[in-house]
Every structure is written in structure tokens, then in C-alpha cells.
Amino acid sequence: xxxxxxxxxxxxxxxxxxxxxxxxxxxxxxxxxxxxxxxxxxxxxxxxxxxxxxxxxxxxxxxxxxxxxxxxxxxxxxxxxxxxxxxxxxxxxxxxxxxxxxxxxxxxxxxxxxxxxxxxxxxxxxxxxxxxxxxxxxxxxxxxxxxxxxxxxxxxxxxxxxxxxxxxxxxxxxxxxxxxxxxxxxxxxxxxxxxxxxxxxxxxxxxxxxxxxxxxxxxxxxxxxxxxxxxxxxxxxxxxxxxxxxxxxxxxxxxxxxxxxxxxxxxxxxxxxxxxxxxxxxxxxxxxxxxxxxxxxxxxxxxxxxxxxxxx
Numbered sequence: 096x097x098x099x100x101x102x103x104x105x106x107x108x109x110x111x112x113x114x115x116x117x118x119x120x121x122x123x124x125x126x127x128x129x130x131x132x133x134x135x136x137x138x139x140x141x142x143x144x145x146x147x148x149x150x151x152x153x154x155x156x157x158x159x160x161x162x163x164x165x166x167x168x169x170x171x172x173x174x175x176x177x178x179x180x181x182x183x184x185x186x187x188x189x190x191x192x193x194x195x196x197x198x199x200x201x202x203x204x205x206x207x208x209x210x211x212x213x214x215x216x217x218x219x220x221x222x223x224x225x226x227x228x229x230x231x232x233x234x235x236x237x238x239x240x241x242x243x244x245x246x247x248x249x250x251x252x253x254x255x256x257x258x259x260x261x262x263x264x265x266x267x268x269x270x271x272x273x274x275x276x277x278x279x280x281x282x283x284x285x286x287x288x289x290x291x292x293x294x295x296x297x298x299x300x301x302x303x304x305x306x307x308x309x310x311x312x313x314x315x316x317x318x319x320x321x322x323x324x325x326x327x328x329x330x331x332x333x334x335x336x337x338x339x340x341x342x343x344x345x346x347x348x349x350x351x352x353x354x355x356x357x358x359x360x361x362x363x364x365x366x367x368x369x370x371x372x373x374x375x376x377x378x379x380x381x382x383x384x385x386x387x388x389x390x391x392x393x394x395x396x397x398x399x400x401x402x403x404x405x406x407x
Contacts, residue, residue, distance in 0.1 A: 111160035124274035340397035
């Protein structure tokens with residue numbers, strides 16, 4: 096049965112019973128995070144999956160059920176006939192979008208840019224899918240990406256597993272901590288990326304040849320460097336801590352491996368002495384067969400590989 100014990104009103108989160116979706120899972124995760132910031136531990140937060148009007152009426156927070164969107168009442172449903180509105184870009188709100196709209200900025204420590212970025216890369220895709228407005232395109236042929244919605248759906252009971260309320264509740268509550276971790280890591284990574292942007296731009300300004308940009312750490316440079324026309328290659332330390340360096344091609348876009356200028360085709364898949372011979376660079380260690388990344392023994396070798404690639 097659904098967990099319907101009595102709890103204090105302001106620590107109760109209600110979502111609908113039955114099949115769950117990415118929208119309601121992330122709504123609960125975000126609301127838990129918000130309540131934690133108010134000093135309320137998870138043990139004191141009741142998550143109720145129900146469609147019982149009385150339980151919905153008495154809850155502190157309601158998401159994805161109840162037919163009401165009213166922030167003053169802490170109700171965040173979008174299934175009413177008129178919906179729950181759209182963003183300026185036309186993307187309709189689902190429940191996680193409404194929750195993020197009202198609580199996300201606080202969860203991002205009032206960093207507006209971070210809040211907006213996460214709304215774009217994580218929340219809006221969930222909202223679009225939940226509202227049935229999406230048409231996922233194949234990556235190649237009839238192969239489709241495995242999405243966050245696929246991860247959520249695999250937790251639902253299959254046809255030959257129990258489909259009672261307890262089974263759905265237990266599966267749902269296994270997913271909520273995963274959604275929380277994703278939200279927390281997105282906030283951390285996006286926040287750090289905005290902090291790193293100045294380091295990236297500083298490295299760009301320092302570069303004598305702006306086709307080759309060097310970094311002393313792995314800052315996450317794509318968003319910032321894609322705003323610049325000149326960069327072709329990026330050099331950064333290998334994370335293994337062995338003194339090696341990696342050289343990456345700068346792609347044509349954020350979500351593509353297509354390079355502005357790939358490494359020479361002859362380098363693809365070559366390693367060690369074979370790559371040294373073909374490239375003419377002592378200390379060349381590896382070039383990916385898809386020509387978007389190479390590894391060098393040291394910084395001088397990395398610089399030499401990048402220059403050779405430009406000359407090719």
C-alpha cells in the first residue's frame with residue numbers, strides 16, 4: 096500500500112500513485128533538497144504516492160497530481176486543462192519545471208546563470224518529454240540514445256513482477272536518491288564551469304597562437320572556446336598524474352565529435368614508436384582512431400603534435 100501515515104503538513108510531499116515518470120521522481124528529489132536546506136532531515140520528510148483528495152489537500156507540497164498549480168499553496172501540477180504555462184521559448188512546464196522555477200535558484204545558491212543552465216540542459220528536456228512534445232531522433236540508423244527517461248523506466252516493475260502499490264513505491268524511492276545525486280552533481284559541475292570560464296578565457300588571451308590553447312588543469316573548456324573562432328586544439332594535463340598531456344581537437348559544436356580540424360588521418364589508432372615515426376614527434380604516445388584526441392609523453396611533445404596537426 097502507499098505510505099499514508101500522518102505527518103506534519105510542511106514535511107509531506109505528495110505525488111501521484113501508479114506508474115512513475117522522470118518528472119515526478121525529480122520533483123520529489125528537488126523538494127527534498129529544498130527541505131534539507133530548511134534544516135529538515137530526510138527522515139522527517141514523508142513521500143506519499145496517492146490520488147486520494149484528502150491526502151492531497153493536507154500535504155505540505157504536491158507535485159504532478161491534484162490539478163492545481165499555485166506556488167502560494169505549494170501545488171505544482173500541470174495536468175489541468177489549461178496546463179501550467181510555458182517558458183519564454185515556448186517550452187511547456189511539467190512539474191519538475193515548476194518546482195525548479197520556484198526552488199531551483201535557491202538550490203543553486205542564487206546563481207542565476209547556473210539555475211538557467213540546468214533548466215536548459217536537464218529540466219526542460221524532462222518537461223518536454225513529460226508533456227509529449229518530443230520526437231527523439233536516432234543517433235545513427237535506427238539506434239536511439241539511452242536517455243534519463245529510459246533509466247527511470249527500467250526501474251518500473253515488468254509484466255511478470257508484482258505491480259502493487261508497494262512495488263511501485265519501493266522502486267520510486269530507489270530512484271529519488273539517484274535523481275538527487277544528478278541534480279547535486281549538475282549544480283556542482285555547472286557552477287564550477289562558470290567559475291572556470293575566466294581561467295579558460297585567460298588562457299585564450301595568453302596564447303601566442305590562438306589555434307593552440309594550453310591549460311594547466313582540466314577546466315571544461317568547450318562552452319567558452321566554442322565562442323572563439325581560432326582555437327583548433329587544446330592541450331591539458333592527463334588525469335593519470337604521470338606527467339602526460341592530452342591534445343583534443345576543438346569540435347564544431349558542443350554535442351558533436353566533428354572537428355574544426357581533425358588530426359591527420361594517418362595518425363588514427365597509432366601508438367608509441369609507430370605514431371612517433373608517422374608524426375615525426377618524439378614522445379607521441381597515442382592518437383584515437385576517430386582523430387579527436389591524442390596523448391603525448393610531456394608538454395613539449397604535446398605542443399609539437401598540435402603544431403604538426405596544424406601544418407598537415
